Amino acid sequence: MTAALVEEAVKKAAVAWINVGAGPARALWCLPVDGTLIVVSGPGEQTAPELPEATRATVRLRGDTGGLIVICETAVARIAPGSEDWAALAPQLAAKRLNASGTADDLVARWENDGCAIVRLTPATDQPAAAPALPDDAQAAPPRETPARVPVRRPFRLHRVRRR
Template sequence: MAGVEPLVEEAAKKAAVAWLAVPGAGPAYLVWCAWLGGSLLVVSGPGEQSAPGLAGAGTVEVSLRGDHGGRIVTWTAAVERMDPAGEAWAELVPQLAGKRLNGGADLATRWATDCVVSRLTPVEDAPLVPMPDDSQAAPPKPSPATRLPKRPFRLHRVRGAK
């Protein structure tokens, strides 16, 4: 873990969610995650969260937020699909299942049969993505639910002071 930035490790330890940008999968999306064994673990599949393109990706961009709610770091991660028969699964997935608030005793077993557990490991010596100068706020998508606001209702005419 010599190449992992201390900022990445500290932010990931405190993170409960992360934004993932998978190349070719559209805009970044939010996922539940946990930092275990020097990697960020993400569960996706039936009955769990959706993570489009994550299981087949080689690398992803991971953005983590700070205590203030804003982004503090974005880093490149190598994606590895964990094998339920592997040694890392036996070590990390029971800990991951223990961190779930609404899990059950058979959660790790269900993940092994129905879901994908992805291990996102920081790419050593990869540069951190710098903070942008602008807000990166996207404009709202068009919707038929939007309308122009009406002028406020006034019961009595208000006259100016003389």
């Protein structure tokens, strides 16, 4: 049951929550290909600095209703630029990349020149967590510190506002 659930969840995945070791889970867009997930990260793309060097990662996938349905361990394999896998998968990934500037070929060339990493996440068949073994808590984490977060000022009021 759970192996079929993992396979079906991987097929429908567009976003996966991926974490390496005890690091934070990151929402990363991915491309499902032949029962695996393909993820790109690096300069100008999504941030996952620990993923390219990892050998294992934990992947959380959602169901049709948007809720968590499966947590599984995956084997991580980096796809080398210029390899057969790169030639086959990078154009597919570039074609699915939303809001990319330029053509798919330009994007693939940029990934290769800028040192972006394309990794393949292959689900391990040993004991994925599915209902009823999923955690009961929300698994929400506080926002990570980022230079984009700024303190919010109180709004300017020209006149006194009466309370009712």
